[in-house]
Amino acid sequence: MYSLAEQKAWRHSLQEVRPRAMWVPHYPFPLALLEPSNRSVLPFVTVHDVLHLQPREISGQSRPRQLYARAMLNLDGRRARRIFTPSQATALALVAAVPSARVTVTPIPVSETWFTPVDSGLSPVRGRYILYIGNAKHHKNLPLLLNAYADVAGSIPQNLVIAGGGEAVRTTDSRVVELAAQDKDRVRVLGRLDFGALRALVVGADLLIMPSLFEGAGLPPIEAMASGTAVLCSRIQVLRETCGEGADYFDPYDPAELAALLRHYGRDDEALAGLAARGRSHVVKRQELISIASSVEIVCSELENP
CATH class of the missing domain: 3.40.50.2000 (Glycogen Phosphorylase B;)
Incomplete structure (x- = not known):
């Protein structure tokens, strides 16, 4: 992760599979998607947090790592068809840093x-x-x-x-x-x-x-x-x-x-x-709300694309 080897792996996969779309499970953007042969691929990205943009006293990250994160997140914002975040707080922080980002919040449910x-x-x-x-x-x-x-x-x-x-x-x-x-x-x-x-x-x-x-x-x-x-x-x-x-x-x-x-x-x-007991009650209600939201999203998708 966060390396040249990761970028090479993505390029190899794109060459082998020739997908119509690609989902990237963390914020570094596949630079191969900027190449003319891959311009038609639709990128989707999950950004779990914007920790690497935070001051060093919070993130522990060096200045070069912060610059790398900002460059990659800016590419996500410009090129990703959709960015998924696990919380509204992360979505707001991402949009504040990258106003062009198109974000959908997808809360993570607790495994049953x-x-x-x-x-x-x-x-x-x-x-x-x-x-x-x-x-x-x-x-x-x-x-x-x-x-x-x-x-x-x-x-x-x-x-x-x-x-x-x-x-x-x-x-x-x-x-x-x-x-x-x-x-x-x-x-x-x-x-x-x-x-x-x-x-x-x-x-x-x-x-x-x-x-x-x-x-x-x-x-x-x-x-x-x-x-x-x-x-x-x-x-x-x-x-x-x-x-x-x-x-x-x-x-x-x-x-x-x-x-x-x-x-x-x-x-x-x-x-x-x-x-x-208060915690157990909260997480049960949270699971129900996530399930309802997912069901509504599926129904809306079916109505839009019958």
């Missing part, structure tokens, strides 16, 4: 698997714990969670588990390594897990925390809600859009605000159960 029972014995963790799922890239803001947890670890029964990032957890953000090492008895860092173990880990958590500074949509929180796990999220627009009334929120720059929520829900099982 997350609503089904799971074997708790598959979880690699026992006891009570708070969970973070994902990588440790700069915008994920893991130091905030680690600092907040350090403030309350002595007053709540839950340990902190960080999972799902594989090598990224250990190498992407050195701050995470240093902070996690300060309390090895209470903070456990796992690598990548197979899906059964991951689901069991989510189901067994008291809380799932998403402290991100920036996201394109935010799947882990709504997957946790579907699993019956309570969720705390950073108060950024896209997570409020995705999680709605199903989560409680905190300032992603204020560890004390997150610490207060951890202390509250870590000590109050009744409040924890109420938050989990």
Whole structure:
């Protein structure tokens, strides 16, 4: 991804297949589509987020990477027949950056698997714990969670588990390594897990925390809600859009605000159960709305193209 090899692969595919249309699953634009022999191919693109356009203190991206992203997104805006985004917040950010973009919002539903029972014995963790799922890239803001947890670890029964990032957890953000090492008895860092173990880990958590500074949509929180796990999220627009009334929120720059929520829900099982029920209700309604919207879109398409 994001390489010359990727561009070569696209060119080869276009030469072999000679398609009428092409869908690209992330924002880099196939430069081969600018060649005269491919001008008739209709490009469609999915832009998951505009993270690479954000300031370095959020994205962690260098200036050359930001320039690359802007050039590619501008090509998407000029040449793509349609750009799909997973949230309204991402659509608005994209259009602000690339006014020519023709955007359709396609919210990502939660896989029905997350609503089904799971074997708790598959979880690699026992006891009570708070969970973070994902990588440790700069915008994920893991130091905030680690600092907040350090403030309350002595007053709540839950340990902190960080999972799902594989090598990224250990190498992407050195701050995470240093902070996690300060309390090895209470903070456990796992690598990548197979899906059964991951689901069991989510189901067994008291809380799932998403402290991100920036996201394109935010799947882990709504997957946790579907699993019956309570969720705390950073108060950024896209997570409020995705999680709605199903989560409680905190300032992603204020560890004390997150610490207060951890202390509250870590000590109050009744409040924890109420938050989990609220999340489950939200994600069920969200699934229904996405299904209705998809059905309406199919009917409209049939009416337009009988």
